[in-house]
Amino acid sequence: MTTSPPRPRRDTGDLPPLLPPVRRLLKHPRLMHHHRLAALVLLVNAAPAVLSRPLATSTLGHAALANLALAVLVRQQYVVNLLFRLATAAPTSWPLRARWTLGKVYHFGGLHVGGALAGTAWFLALTLTTPNGALRAVGWTLTALLVLIVATALPAFRARHHDHFEKIHRFGGWTALALFWTHTLLSSPGPAQVGVLALVTFSVALPWLRLRKVDVRLERPSSHVVLARFDHGETPFAGSSTAISRSPLKEWHSFANVPAPGESGFRLTISRAGDWTGSFIDDLPEQVWVKGITTAGVANIEVLFKKVVYVATGSGIGPCLPHLLAAKVPSRLVWATRDPRATYGDALVDAILAVQPHALIRDTARHGKPDMVRLAHDAWRDFGAEAVICISNKKLTWQVVHGLERRGIPAYGAIWDS
Template sequence: MSAMQTEIVLPPRRALWRRLGTLPLFSHYNRLVMLVLACNVAVLGYGLEIGQWWSSAGVDLPVLSGLVMANLSLAILIRQQYVINLLFWLATRAPTCWPLAIRRSLAKVYHFGGLHSGGAMAAIAWFALLFGSMIWQRYAGPGDVSLTLLGLNAGLLGLMLLVAIMAMPAIRARFHNAFERTHRFAGWAALLLFWVITAVSAREQNPTAALIDILPRTVSFWVLLLVTLSVALPWLRLRKVPVSLVRTSSHAVIARFAHHTPFAGSATAISRSPLWEWHSFANIPAPGEEGFRLIISRAGDWTGAFIEQAPTHVWVKGISTAGVARIETLFKSVVYIATGSGIGPVLPHLLARQVPISLIWSTRSPRTTYGDALVDEILQAQPDALIWDTDMRGKPDLVALAYAAVQSFGAEAVICISNQKLTEQVVEEMEARGIPAYGAIWDS
């Protein structure tokens, strides 16, 4: 440990009651999950007491079906790229003259995935309740539910449960490729089944009318159409684009694209096999230059193969999508903590110079790994950057360095771009001392 680190004394954490909101259990993500679930519990209470959705005469199946669609639509639409960019745009409209308490909350906009998870869980719960009600109505009630509908709904419930199980954090982390493919293919199959169920239900309720006349009169048709367009839109922009690669070392390459120029704080997903595997990387546009770069470092089989077997073209889909670093404009000044290729999401903000920045970059042999040109570019944009060579100096105490930088630079917030464990540590330790801190939350 260096003398610089030993001189840094962190203040004690604030009292537990003052930092409950900063604990992972009470994160903005989980608060949004609980908000969605609480709203659905309130709706269930209404249905049981006032709405009388369940009675000896039967069950109000259309209402239950509508609640499934409402929650499922929330879960899907909140992940749509245009919606995500709109959320970030709205959140970052706040001027820096607003109170810090408001701005630090708006900066948590990237926790919107809580609405996705809450909506998905509520949709599955309502669907299970709907399916159980259909079984009762078939065998113990009026008996007006067909075996065809029961079979289709049983298959759909199975698909929804499969997607939910594979999305559980422990399973998703261990079997990420399986999670991604299950989400994609089982999700598409579920959407198709929703269309089939909607058509069969409309046919059974109106046996003599043409489907083309019946479906447009139902709310579920228009909701399904909107959801389907949302899912299809990124794939309608699927294209194969050329890429030029500069291999800076056996650990990293810098990929350059010219097909468009994205905004700073965004990411692009690329693939070599578009139906099977996608990986997102932070865009690095430079002011006054066309195109952008990506820094891709070795972090598994896919990135290893990308470095060793450099492609001439890759697939891209959808649009560039805002990421956590986009929130920097909510603050008067920011400390960035980056490790390894985490410098990629930070670099466009250094170049854009929209906000005063203090940079701490910890990486092994920066010039050997990422090239002299990249390091010189960083130092030109940020002459006072602290570039910590872990091969020469060992691993730093990034929490202590972040706190020292906040105090010396007078920064309002810390943004950490690193691996999950270190990001969570820096964010939690800063928040525990009253300093707004942000970092990816690995919710997708």
């Protein structure tokens, strides 16, 4: 049996009324679960700093290492898949509110942010208490590098200079790890410290141990999109993603895997959304690099619900498609895009309609851009769904997710935290 959210109060046209003020406040983007987890990590770290002053040098070092290990390990692909598996193991007989919260598992990046911030602060405190000498020099170098990594990971910089952010995060992270080893060995470490550092190092290296160059077959139905087909011995699970690159030490881009039931291999839908994707579509490379393992994405939370509505715009259909084809959960599709057959090809549209005969496919070239919050709500209501999953650009995703959640409807979408 499911539980209903508190009765909303204020009417807003055809849409459900808004939740009461306190409940509505918790649905604000600034209070999303990602930010709550980051705040929780910082509060846990603040407790000993406030209640147990002064702290021993060894305590400062252990706290720094523990938090930076959390920041690294929570992003590890095997850990991500485990978190999704644990969160989605709940049966649909559980109360809706419990499943609603479990569906926010993809906000785990808040632990990464909190760990990185707290670890940097602890290491700064450790360096301030370190006597002059080689250890202090390494400490200040590492502190400066950690501050640079944190500063360039802030949303404002990351959004404007994503390529620089990615390079600083990768090469700066590797350098920081080497400096951490140097600092630890100079500090006469215990076996626990060495063990944690070894685990972190292995976690960082593991995806690169599976680095390989693979063949790709490309079909370009229009100048806007390419359908990339892979068959190099892996058939990923529906709802996972694969990172690909044309130059492995530079840029990596993740795309949703689209395996076809009963067939080996998978497809990626790559749309023109910047210099890298534009060059990929124009050049049509015959091989690309892949690394690591396929990783669970946001739409995997569908299994927590009895019925879901998928809302997509443009190339957002890519991450939705594997779930529509697998049909593990009864679903209804709402897709708004410009001239779908001319852009994505008849084969893809026909494949969608074969499994979603009642899908609402809105041609924005003919009918204009719709009110996606209203379309999502109407589909949720008419289909009797429990949740809505939105795959779109950042602005519209947050508009749909928060527009529905503040009205008591479970809704999910990417949060652009990586």
